[in-house]
Amino acid sequence: GAGVSQTPSNKVTEKGKYVELRCDPISGHTALYWYRQSLGQGPEFLIYFQGTGAADDSGLPNDRFFAVRPEGSVSTLKIQRTERGDSAVYLCASSSKDNEQFFGPGTRLTVL
Amino acid sequence: DQQVKQNSPSLSVQEGRISILNCDYTNSMFDYFLWYKKYPAEGPTFLISISSIKDKNEDGRFTVFLNKSAKHLSLHIVPSQPGDSAVYFCAASARAGAGNMLTFGGGTRLMVKP
Numbered sequence: 001g002a003g004v005s006q007t008p009s010n011k012v013t014e015k016g017k018y019v020e021l022r023c024d025p026i027s028g029h030t031a032l033y034w035y036r037q038s039l040g041q042g043p044e045f046l047i048y049f050q051g052t053g054a055a056d057d058s059g060l061p062n063d064r065f066f067a068v069r070p071e072g073s074v075s076t077l078k079i080q081r082t083e084r085g086d087s088a089v090y091l092c093a094s095s096s097k098d099n100e101q102f103f104g105p106g107t108r109l110t111v112l
Numbered sequence: 113d114q115q116v117k118q119n120s121p122s123l124s125v126q127e128g129r130i131s132i133l134n135c136d137y138t139n140s141m142f143d144y145f146l147w148y149k150k151y152p153a154e155g156p157t158f159l160i161s162i163s164s165i166k167d168k169n170e171d172g173r174f175t176v177f178l179n180k181s182a183k184h185l186s187l188h189i190v191p192s193q194p195g196d197s198a199v200y201f202c203a204a205s206a207r208a209g210a211g212n213m214l215t216f217g218g219g220t221r222l223m224v225k226p
Contacts, residue, residue, distance in 0.1 A: 004155070033213065042116075042201050042216030043156065056213060091155055101214060103148075103155030 002026065004104035006092050012110045013082055021077040021107045025094030032075050033101060034067055035091040043091050049075060082111045115139045116204050118217035125224050131189040133220050135202030138183060142204040146214065147176060147187045150199045159200075160187070192224045 005024045013019050025032050031050055035043035045059040049069045057067070064082075069075040079086055089108050093101035117136045125131045133147075143164040148156035162169040162176045162185070169176050175188045189196055199221050203214040 031212075035214075035216075040218070042118075042203075042218045043214070045213040045215065048213055059213070093155075095212070100146075100158055100161070101212075102158070105153065105155045 004092055004094050004102055006090075006104040006107050008107060009105065010108045010110075012112065014112050015082060015084060017082050017111075019079050019082055019109065021079075021090050021109070023075045023077070023092030023094075023104060025073065025075070025092070026096070026102055027073075029094035029096045029102075030072070031095040031101075032069060033093040033095070034075070034077050035093065037089045037091055037106070039088075046077070046090075079109075082109075084111050087111045113138075114218070115142075116202055116215050116217040118200075118202055118220050120220050121218070122221040122223070125192045125222065127194055127224055127226050128191045131187075131192045131196065131222055131224065133187040133189075133200050133202075133222065135185050135187075135217050136183060137185075137204050139204070139206070139215070140183070141206040142215070144205045144207050144212075145176070145178060145185050146203045146205075147174075148201045148203060148216075149196075150201060150219070156201055189222075192222075194224050194226050197222055197224045 007022045034046040037043045048056040052072045064080045067077045089106040091106045093103045095101045146161040147159040150156045178185045199219045201219045202217040205212045
């Protein structure tokens with residue numbers, strides 16, 4: 001069965017540019033999470049969707065970050081005016097029940 | 113302010129011996145704890161979990177121990193195998209809250225030598 005997929009696997013962009021990162025969760029999973037993992041650290045929570053709505057966006061670092069999940073399946077994380085400090089691996093996870101979250105392979109974002 | 117800490121960044125163990133990975137937390141609202149394993153270029157993979165109503169959970173070679181009074185948990189791998197070499201993350205959640213977002217420790221890199 002298909003797991004969580006994320007595209008692109010790698011993204012290199014220039015400072016100030018706009019990027020979109022995509023997550024395809026496991027089919028039927030209603031909960032979707034975005035995390036960010038900086039080098040040498042554990043993943044940090046960004047935002048959580050239950051269905052189409054962002055139930056908790058308290059982890060988004062600032063208003064340059066935004067995420068959508070318009071049909072309750074695929075989600076897109078959008079970063080405006082990228083900065084070098086945004087460079088990290090962005091992980092997506094989905095879940096159908098409490099606590100067991102299945103992670104995708106991540107998108108490695110590099111901002112030059 | 114790190115709410116979940118893994119104080120050992122790395123651990124080296126001989127094949128066949130026991131690996132013990134430790135994790136400390138500060139938030140008393142956490143009531144569910146998980147261990148994830150991560151290989152390079154892959155996402156974290158769920159390994160084992162424990163609810164705060166238990167003090168031990170075992171699954172094959174993997175056992176997680178929880179000491180609530182000390183706010184400490186540990187993962188035991190016995191016997192350790194070279195394929196266990198990976199980065200292990202401890203994570204915690206407060207299930208009473210909405211969303212069950214996970215708070216992760218910084219990870220411990222386990223190296224099992226043949």
